[in-house]
Amino acid sequence: MSNVQQWWREAKEAEAAGDKAAARRAYEAVVAVQPSAARAVIALCRLDLEAGRATSALELLERVKPNEVEPDVLVDFGLTRAATLRLLGRYEDEFEALQTTLAIDPYCWPALLQKADLLERQGKPKAAALVYRDVLKISPPAEYRPESFRRPLAHAEQVVAMYSEALEATLLQAVDGLPGLSARWREAISILAGRSKPFLSQSNQLGVPRLPAQPFFRREMFDWVPELEKRTADIRDEMIAALSEASAEFTPYVQYGAGDPVNQWAELNHSRAWTSFHLYRGGEPVEANLARCPKTAEALKLIDSVHLAGTCPNAMFSVLAPKTKIPPHHGESNARLVAHLPLVVPEQCLFRVGYDNRRWVEGEVIVFDDTIEHEAWNDSDEIRVVMIFDVWNPLLTLEERQIVQRMAAAERQFRLS
Numbered sequence: 540m541s542n543v544q545q546w547w548r549e550a551k552e553a554e555a556a557g558d559k560a561a562a563r564r565a566y567e568a569v570v571a572v573q574p575s576a577a578r579a580v581i582a583l584c585r586l587d588l589e590a591g592r593a594t595s596a597l598e599l600l601e602r603v604k605p606n607e608v609e610p611d612v613l614v615d616f617g618l619t620r621a622a623t624l625r626l627l628g629r630y631e632d633e634f635e636a637l638q639t640t641l642a643i644d645p646y647c648w649p650a651l652l653q654k655a656d657l658l659e660r661q662g663k664p665k666a667a668a669l670v671y672r673d674v675l676k677i678s679p680p681a682e683y684r685p686e687s688f689r690r691p692l693a694h695a696e697q698v699v700a701m702y703s704e705a706l707e708a709t710l711l712q713a714v715d716g717l718p719g720l721s722a723r724w725r726e727a728i729s730i731l732a733g734r735s736k737p738f739l740s741q742s743n744q745l746g747v748p749r750l751p752a753q754p755f756f757r758r759e760m761f762d763w764v765p766e767l768e769k770r771t772a773d774i775r776d777e778m779i780a781a782l783s784e785a786s787a788e789f790t791p792y793v794q795y796g797a798g799d800p801v802n803q804w805a806e807l808n809h810s811r812a813w814t815s816f817h818l819y820r821g822g823e824p825v826e827a828n829l830a831r832c833p834k835t836a837e838a839l840k841l842i843d844s845v846h847l848a849g850t851c852p853n854a855m856f857s858v859l860a861p862k863t864k865i866p867p868h869h870g871e872s873n874a875r876l877v878a879h880l881p882l883v884v885p886e887q888c889l890f891r892v893g894y895d896n897r898r899w900v901e902g903e904v905i906v907f908d909d910t911i912e913h914e915a916w917n918d919s920d921e922i923r924v925v926m927i928f929d930v931w932n933p934l935l936t937l938e939e940r941q942i943v944q945r946m947a948a949a950e951r952q953f954r955l956s
Contacts, residue, residue, distance in 0.1 A: 668702035707732035738893030870909030
């Protein structure tokens with residue numbers, strides 16, 4: 540083993556043991572025989588910076604010519620130089636060092652982070668926020684961040700949030716009072732300001748292209764709504780009777796098997812925090828439950844039910860326990876919509892589809908596209924119960940419905956054969 544290799548090993552062992560003095564001696568020995576050994580120079584500089592000796596660190600760095608630095612060390616060299624210049628208050632030179640580093644690797648987020656910090660120190664908060672926003676796009680998620688970067692990245696999140704909030708307020712003020720300012724434009728402003736994202740239709744199974752990604756549908760588009768709502772009291776009575784007499788039939792809604800990837804459903808898998816009493820399931824009637832709820836069964840005949848082989852119709856009483864959240868998720872197909880008839884809705888219950896938040900009102904039907912990201916909360920101390928069922932998307936023609944049915948049947952037969 541050569542002397543240089545021996546010194547490198549001694550330096551690493553000393554650093555691992557926390558003996559910085561011994562590490563320094565070993566790195567200095569390397570630099571003494573190899574003045575342009577950038578890795579050793581960087582290591583010495585960082586020891587100097589930790590000790591507050593920025594001038595000494597810069598002297599070491601200036602001994603090395605950039606064209607003598609190994610390509611795989613150039614970014615590390617640039618970051619070390621920028622950090623040194625920062626401590627010396629040489630901000631213009633720091634900026635140049637960061638720009639040189641980013642020219643080598645535009646996705647070096649620690650360099651972008653320091654650049655944003657420099658802009659903030661120079662009194663340019665908006666420019667800093669835009670760079671911080673880029674940093675947050677490419678830096679590790681919060682749970683994987685290196686310890687030394689946790690606070691700077693948390694600060695970046697705060698600056699971006701403040702920028703987005705201020706921009707949103709400015710945009711809202713700019714259009715205030717204009718005719719046609721609907722919820723769609725408030726959402727557009729939120730997206731432009733970076734406070735929200737576009738919510739698109741994402742079907743887990745059949746996605747029909749070119750259907751509008753519309754979170755909620757107008758009640759007037761469904762002629763069965765008024766008559767169904769008139770039957771709310773009867774449906775609620777049968778639900779309450781089933782809940783009290785046949786609670787065992789209210790089964791966990793989420794039921795993944797062992798070995799299945801549960802993703803966001805881990806907390807609700809096989810949990811009675813979210814249970815359902817199925818009236819139709821996977822396209823088949825649950826005869827025993829329908830017999831227990833005859834008035835509800837009659838009411839369900841009013842709706843424009845979807846019939847897809849092995850999939851629809853579905854109808855159920857859905858019970859969400861107190862202090863329970865249904866996490867964000869997407870549904871199976873935008874060819875069909877999901878409807879809720881709220882039966883028991885305490886305060887502190889909320890429902891979100893895409894950008895829009897709604898509160899259930901007992902006896903008032905809500906129809907939405909569940910292929911758009913949606914979630915629900917019950918923050919109350921009581922259960923929340925809605926009847927959930929499938930209906931056709933009214934934007935499909937009768938001919939298109941038939942196409943959907945044929946496709947669904949053929950796909951199912953192909954998959955199971």
